[in-house]
Amino acid sequence: MQPTRRTMLKGLGAIGCSLAAHPLTTTMTFAAAPGENRLVVLILRGAMDGIGTLQPVADPNYARLRPELSRASPGADLAEGFALHPRLDPLRPLWAAGELAFVPAVSTPYRDQRSHFDGQDMLEAGTGRDVPVGAVRGGWLNRMLGAVPGVTAETAFAIGRDTPLILTGDQPVSSWSPATRLDLSPQARLLLERLYEADPLFHAAAFEALELAESLGRSEEVDSFGEMMRMTRDAQAEERAAEGARALASFAAARLREETRIASFSLTGWDTHRGQRAALDQALRRLSDSILTLRDELGPLWGKTAVLAVTEFGRTAAENGTGGTDHGTGGLMLLAGGAVRCGRLFGGWPGLDESALYDRRDLMPLDDVRRYAAWVLRGLYGIEAGTLGSVVFPGLDLGDDPGVLV
Numbered sequence: 001m002q003p004t005r006r007t008m009l010k011g012l013g014a015i016g017c018s019l020a021a022h023p024l025t026t027t028m029t030f031a032a033a034p035g036e037n038r039l040v041v042l043i044l045r046g047a048m049d050g051i052g053t054l055q056p057v058a059d060p061n062y063a064r065l066r067p068e069l070s071r072a073s074p075g076a077d078l079a080e081g082f083a084l085h086p087r088l089d090p091l092r093p094l095w096a097a098g099e100l101a102f103v104p105a106v107s108t109p110y111r112d113q114r115s116h117f118d119g120q121d122m123l124e125a126g127t128g129r130d131v132p133v134g135a136v137r138g139g140w141l142n143r144m145l146g147a148v149p150g151v152t153a154e155t156a157f158a159i160g161r162d163t164p165l166i167l168t169g170d171q172p173v174s175s176w177s178p179a180t181r182l183d184l185s186p187q188a189r190l191l192l193e194r195l196y197e198a199d200p201l202f203h204a205a206a207f208e209a210l211e212l213a214e215s216l217g218r219s220e221e222v223d224s225f226g227e228m229m230r231m232t233r234d235a236q237a238e239e240r241a242a243e244g245a246r247a248l249a250s251f252a253a254a255r256l257r258e259e260t261r262i263a264s265f266s267l268t269g270w271d272t273h274r275g276q277r278a279a280l281d282q283a284l285r286r287l288s289d290s291i292l293t294l295r296d297e298l299g300p301l302w303g304k305t306a307v308l309a310v311t312e313f314g315r316t317a318a319e320n321g322t323g324g325t326d327h328g329t330g331g332l333m334l335l336a337g338g339a340v341r342c343g344r345l346f347g348g349w350p351g352l353d354e355s356a357l358y359d360r361r362d363l364m365p366l367d368d369v370r371r372y373a374a375w376v377l378r379g380l381y382g383i384e385a386g387t388l389g390s391v392v393f394p395g396l397d398l399g400d401d402p403g404v405l406v
Contacts, residue, residue, distance in 0.1 A: 029167040033261035034150040037304050037380040040263050044311040046270030050332025054102050055083040061352035065318040072277040087284035101342035103333040107365035114327035119312030124166035131394040138169020144392045145171040148381050238282050245286035246293045253297035274322035291336050303338030306376050317352050330363030341406050370396050379405035
């Protein structure tokens with residue numbers, strides 16, 4: 001029996017973050033539905049830093065809590081005291097056209113444990129603390145399919161991965177996973193070494209690489225050459241990752257131009273415990289590229305499309321000592337597409353004063369990410385509010401319509 005990602009985490013707890021945000025967890029899922037509206041759900045695995053993405057520059061505590069990060073990637077003003085990370089500048093035309101919006105200070109009901117796997121499970125299951133994961137079957141997108149008359153499955157293909165939780169359940173949905181090139185972090189290398197510790201060929205290659213690296217490190221000249229080579233490899237890896245994200249979005253757009261009406265796929269690389277500047281830069285580039293690819297390749301259908309980008313939780317309000325941020329609570333939701341009433345910020349802002357933080361360390365969530373998703377589903381597919389609050393998102397109080405759809 002092949003190990004699940006949860007059993008692997010239990011055996012390798014020290015390196016679980018690498019696995020939870022690893023490219024091999026990326027799959028795409030598709031389903032067809034009646035009507036012309038399209039929905040794309042992007043799962044940002046690894047916990048996107050909402051404070052670094054939509055920067056609260058007017059909050060006097062922002063620069064105090066993030067003295068290095070606030071200077072490292074200063075964004076230009078967007079609206080209402082917030083600046084947009086420069087890597088998302090390519091999306092500004094969408095903002096101007098009313099096709100991009102943000103919801104700061106939102107989260108799932110997940111609290112305090114700060115586990116990627118548990119957080120992702122709750123995000124994809126669409127449940128709350130009173131309805132734990134596993135109490136209802138499957139993920140919220142699959143349950144939504146069951147609530148829309150006339151939904152049919154479109155054939156797709158999975159390579160070595162199960163359908164992600166968000167689309168598992170009673171409704172038949174297939175998956176397709178692209179070939180993914182591995183560019184491993186040190187933690188991910190350790191993961192593979194643990195998994196294949198009985199494989200002499202793997203270890204022989206690993207030790208040979210280590211010995212070569214150590215020998216190169218003995219010379220300053222080679223050090224400089226090695227640094228140059230490292231930077232070149234990093235740039236090449238970033239470009240490959242960006243190409244991969246564009247390929248995922250392009251494949252999704254091709255399906256959405258045909259019978260597919262609903263697509264969901266993951267973008268990884270959001271776990272920024274250290275060296276956040278470079279990691280967040282790269283992850284936001286992939287997000288921007290994905291959205292623009294969808295916009296460009298959907299053409300006129302973009303006007304009937306809603307894109308939701310969601311993550312399992314946010315990150316700490318303060319930067320840590322390694323140039324990163326740790327697992328937090330309140331995060332950020334991004335909405336895009338011609339079907340969404342955009343060019344604005346939804347919700348409120350709790351502030352970053354210590355007394356306003358959750359547990360005196362995290363951004364305080366003011367709203368439930370499921371509520372915005374539910375109102376998008378209601379607008380796109382006409383699902384009754386009672387069904388959304390009892391079947392799709394069990395226990396959710398939809399509250400007033402935030403007006404996210406055109």
